[in-house]
Amino acid sequence: MGRFVIVVDAQRDFMLPEGALYVAGAEDLVAPMNIMLASLDPDETAGVLLTFDTHEPDRYARSAEARQFAPHCVRGSAGWQTVLDVAAVDPAIALHTLEKGVFAMWEEADVTIRDARDPAAAAVPRDRFFDRLRAQGVDEIVVVGVAADFCVRWAVEGLIDRGFRVVVPAALTRGIVRQIDAVAAEEWAAAPVAIV
Numbered sequence: 001m002g003r004f005v006i007v008v009d010a011q012r013d014f015m016l017p018e019g020a021l022y023v024a025g026a027e028d029l030v031a032p033m034n035i036m037l038a039s040l041d042p043d044e045t046a047g048v049l050l051t052f053d054t055h056e057p058d059r060y061a062r063s064a065e066a067r068q069f070a071p072h073c074v075r076g077s078a079g080w081q082t083v084l085d086v087a088a089v090d091p092a093i094a095l096h097t098l099e100k101g102v103f104a105m106w107e108e109a110d111v112t113i114r115d116a117r118d119p120a121a122a123a124v125p126r127d128r129f130f131d132r133l134r135a136q137g138v139d140e141i142v143v144v145g146v147a148a149d150f151c152v153r154w155a156v157e158g159l160i161d162r163g164f165r166v167v168v169p170a171a172l173t174r175g176i177v178r179q180i181d182a183v184a185a186e187e188w189a190a191a192p193v194a195i196v
Contacts, residue, residue: 004138005040005048006159007033008105008145008152008173013072013079014053015146020072020079023146026174030083033144033172038088046138047094049113050082053151054099065102075099086116098126104154106161130162140165148175153183156193165192 010033013019015026037048053073073080089095095116098105105111105126112123124132141164145152152173159166173180184195 002046002137003044003140003142004046004133005037005142005144006155007037007048007050007084008143008155009051009053009073009147010082010084010145011053011073011079012081012083013077015083021069023174023176026146029144029146029172029174034085034088036144036169036172037084037086038090040090040093042090042092045093046133046136047096048086048089049096049098050084050086050116051105051145051151051155052080052082052097052099054080054101056101059101063102091117096129103150104158105151106154106158134163138164140167142167142169144169144172146174148173148180149178149183150176152180153187156188160188160191160193165194167194167196170195 013021014023015030016022017027054075055071055073056075086095096113097116098111098113100108100111102108111126113126113129114123115121141159143152143156143166156166156168168180170180175183181195184193
């Protein structure tokens with residue numbers, strides 16, 4: 001089991017035209033992402049992690065991000081929900097969630113990862129979780145989602161820093177200003193990242 005999948009911020013506010021911070025063309029990713037998730041082989045996939053951009057209105061209003069983007073992904077709102085059919089992931093594949101209040105899933109020190117199928121299970125600190133993946137022999141992480149030039153970019157950079165090989169299917173991500181091929185050419189020319 002050498003591969004793990006991260007789905008970055010596939011939430012209504014980003015993925016659908018009526019969303020608060022819609023990424024143009026993201027709605028076209030929903031069906032292919034669902035097909036990809038449903039086709040994952042338990043013998044080849046160590047798990048799937050869904051990240052959720054998560055904001056509280058008062059705190060967000062005082063953040064640096066609020067100067068750039070309108071309020072979005074308010075915890076518990078319709079816009080915060082995933083657009084994906086996560087029930088399609090084979091039950092033999094571990095399914096996890098991570099909530100983050102900033103662009104980069106690596107920035108906040110207290111981020112934890114939860115078992116999406118067992119809400120009562122103890123949360124695992126993010127860095128310990130990824131250390132365990134490495135110890136289990138996971139060396140490649142597939143990253144899909146939005147936005148290619150923001151949250152996807154920083155997710156990939158954190159994985160590179162932690163020694164993982166990264167694969168980004170270009171057809172399963174969208175950017176706001178730059179698409180993933182431009183991000184890769186400008187940011188990761190010498191890094192172990194494959195855009196497929």
